[in-house]
């Protein structure tokens with residue numbers, strides 16, 4: 001396996017930015033601290049992992065409790081062998097979703113570099129942010145192509161629209177936060193789950209270690225953008241933004257119930273399973289739990305007007 005075994009809980013220094021925004025340094029100061037932390041934790045994606053040719057057939061690749069239909073009748077109707085097989089496709093879908101979220105993230109960050117929107121220290125940190133996201137894409141892409149033979153394609157379609165000043169940047173950073181916060185919830189559960197294949201644990205650990213810095217920066221930077229722009233918006237623009245964000249979170253969750261993933265795992269009619277799972281109160285409870293931190297941030301700052309329907 002990899003040269004770095006036994007994923008551990010992050011030390012305080014690995015997540016230096018979890019403090020509330022009331023006590024957090026500005027994103028300019030934070031960027032300086034995070035650049036140092038990124039340089040301290042530098043890693044090489046091409047030598048870090050030892051990729052086995054194949055994963056054992058009967059191994060858990062995703063914590064069963066995180067599998068999209070867990071707790072439903074469709075889940076209990078499967079044999080444990082089928083559940084374990086589904087877990088491979090579930091982790092492949094989760095890694096693909098993360099990778100597909102990182103692609104536009106790197107593009108958007110790249111557009112900001114050396115612009116008047118950023119201080120020098122923020123540009124410097126964004127180079128690390130992009131470097132880390134690029135490595136994550138290599139890591140997730142290698143896993144998916146090697147063990148599933150593919151990366152699941154992106155499903156989201158975004159239509160061109162008019163934006164008020166600052167609204168497009170706000171939407172970009174909120175999208176980043178949704179993919180990173182939901183992903184981190186899964187990473188933290190799986191890096192500690194000893195039932196999983198050690199490679200999967202390790203990938204989740206490595207991702208969480210980098211993401212704890214991204215999340216800290218994203219939360220602070222997005223708060224500052226919100227404080228700058230939202231007071232300049234009309235009530236209509238504000239309501240439009242809040243409605244868009246609620247819909248965006250809901251559609252991000254829908255991606256976890258990928259019909260092709262169910263078909264590939266051979267567990268039944270993919271579209272029927274997706275419909276069943278999206279309507280199930282059991283899976284809704286999971287979505288609400290996994291989104292709590294993210295939604296609380298959006299409610300606290302006013303980016304969401306009310307609890308979104310998940």
Ligand SMILES: [Fe+2]
Nearest residue numbers: 102132133136
């Ligand atoms: Fe990432």
Ligand SMILES: [Fe+2]
Nearest residue numbers: 133180211214
């Ligand atoms: Fe990230």
